[in-house]
Amino acid sequence: MIEQRYQEALDYLYSHIDYSVERSYRYSPEVLDLKRVHALVQALGDPHRKYRSVHIAGTKGKGSVSAMIASILQAAGYKTGLYTSPHLQRFTERIRVDDHEIDKAEIVELVGILKPHIEAIQQLTVYEIITALAFLSFARNEVEVAVFEVGLGGRLDATNVITPMASVITSLSYDHMHLLGESLSDIAREKAGIIKSGVPVISAPQQHEAERVVEDAAHSLDAPLSLVGRDWLYSPGTRDLSGQSLYIWSSAEQPLMDAYVESAGGEEWAPPRYWIPLLGHHQVVNGAVAYATIQVLNTQGLEVREDVIQKGFRETNWPGRFQILSTNPVLVVDAAHNRDSALKLRIALDDFFPGRQVTLIFGASADKDIPGMLIELLPRVSRLIVTQADHPRAADPEDLARVAHSHGLRVEIDEHVEAALDLALKQTWPEGVVLATGSLFIVGEILSAWEKRERSIPLDVEEGVK
Numbered sequence: 363m364i365e366q367r368y369q370e371a372l373d374y375l376y377s378h379i380d381y382s383v384e385r386s387y388r389y390s391p392e393v394l395d396l397k398r399v400h401a402l403v404q405a406l407g408d409p410h411r412k413y414r415s416v417h418i419a420g421t422k423g424k425g426s427v428s429a430m431i432a433s434i435l436q437a438a439g440y441k442t443g444l445y446t447s448p449h450l451q452r453f454t455e456r457i458r459v460d461d462h463e464i465d466k467a468e469i470v471e472l473v474g475i476l477k478p479h480i481e482a483i484q485q486l487t488v489y490e491i492i493t494a495l496a497f498l499s500f501a502r503n504e505v506e507v508a509v510f511e512v513g514l515g516g517r518l519d520a521t522n523v524i525t526p527m528a529s530v531i532t533s534l535s536y537d538h539m540h541l542l543g544e545s546l547s548d549i550a551r552e553k554a555g556i557i558k559s560g561v562p563v564i565s566a567p568q569q570h571e572a573e574r575v576v577e578d579a580a581h582s583l584d585a586p587l588s589l590v591g592r593d594w595l596y597s598p599g600t601r602d603l604s605g606q607s608l609y610i611w612s613s614a615e616q617p618l619m620d621a622y623v624e625s626a627g628g629e630e631w632a633p634p635r636y637w638i639p640l641l642g643h644h645q646v647v648n649g650a651v652a653y654a655t656i657q658v659l660n661t662q663g664l665e666v667r668e669d670v671i672q673k674g675f676r677e678t679n680w681p682g683r684f685q686i687l688s689t690n691p692v693l694v695v696d697a698a699h700n701r702d703s704a705l706k707l708r709i710a711l712d713d714f715f716p717g718r719q720v721t722l723i724f725g726a727s728a729d730k731d732i733p734g735m736l737i738e739l740l741p742r743v744s745r746l747i748v749t750q751a752d753h754p755r756a757a758d759p760e761d762l763a764r765v766a767h768s769h770g771l772r773v774e775i776d777e778h779v780e781a782a783l784d785l786a787l788k789q790t791w792p793e794g795v796v797l798a799t800g801s802l803f804i805v806g807e808i809l810s811a812w813e814k815r816e817r818s819i820p821l822d823v824e825e826g827v828k
């Protein structure tokens with residue numbers, strides 16, 4: 363019974379305007395008007411004001427940083443909400459309290475509460491309604507701190523009605539240019555739209571033009587800016603297929619770090635060392651951004667001890683980001699969906715699987731920089747299988763194949779993601795790597811297909827291939 367009512371609730375949500383499935387629309391106040399969200403949350407009693415919050419925007423890394431911050435706050439004993447989008451496998455992933463996904467029964471109940479208010483406000487979008495649902499869920503569950511990941515842009519995003527304890531800008535690069543602007547400065551201005559008057563800002567290292575925009579926005583709003591790479595420094599440590607370590611220290615501690623390096627670790631002082639279960643150098647940067655944010659929150663009235671930070675980093679759970687599902691055969695999934703993230707993915711492949719032949723399962727949304735992604739990935743690819751996620755924005759595999767053929771690579775087409783995975787696993791070399799990437803939707807379907815395979819493999823056989 364609850365499954366049917368849950369599906370009816372989702373059907374009701376998705377019956378509203380959903381710009382995420384449209385290939386083009388105007389990203390402007392005429393289309394995405396925060397007045398609608400303000401009206402909705404006001405009708406609900408402003409649930410987003412009943413707890414403290416952290417707001418995170420960026421092109422890449424905002425989900426990972428959100429997950430790390432939420433994990434650390436939870437480890438510190440704070441009842442913590444986490445709101446992210448889109449989901450990989452289940453809608454309930456989007457709204458979590460202390461790492462527990464929202465219950466289907468709660469969604470049914472909250473949609474019932476929201477419905478009369480939704481009907482009273484014209485032109486509400488699916489994302490705006492889901493964001494309000496998250497606000498309400500966190501208030502009803504009496505969370506103490508909620509971490510909100512921006513969905514798109516920042517300035518006009520539905521989450522931007524909150525006044526957080528800290529605003530975070532992760533790595534900025536080219537994505538959604540038809541919506542956010544053709545220049546990095548334009549994109550940075552949209553992302554920096556989450557900065558509030560007097561609210562501390564933490565930024566990842568940025569390219570010069572983006573950094574200038576963030577600095578100017580913070581200065582104009584008298585918002586103290588902490589810049590990772592300037593105020594907080596970091597360095598990778600050891601790594602294996604289960605995770606990696608990193609060092610983080612303040613700029614004021616740089617003379618101590620210099621002495622530590624010169625003495626080959628012989629000094630009494632040593633930089634703090636942390637371990638994260640997320641792979642790739644970009645996750646080291648994300649870890650430093652999360653750490654810098656926690657340090658700012660410490661000055662805003664939250665108490666997070668050093669041992670708690672260690673624990674929170676270790677326990678971070680954020681699937682689909684250079685996630686190794688199997689080592690025999692090697693199967694990696696990564697949610698890279700623009701050129702910059704594809705480059706980072708290729709670097710991670712070289713770091714962890716140097717020289718090994720790669721079978722690439724690739725699918726992407728039609729509005730993405732598909733040629734740019736393939737330019738970065740194909741030099742490491744020996745076999746390419748293109749496929750299509752079950753999503754309205756997914757690119758036609760025939761179109762993907764035409765782009766790939768221009769690089770002189772043989773391409774196989776399988777429209778179904780699960781079948782593409784079966785084909786890749788059957789044809790990969792003994793020491794090869796199967797990599798699935800191109801969109802969150804591809805990764806989500808691969809994760810579901812892999813879980814299905816694992817359930818169907820007898821235990822004694824499964825143990826032999828893991």
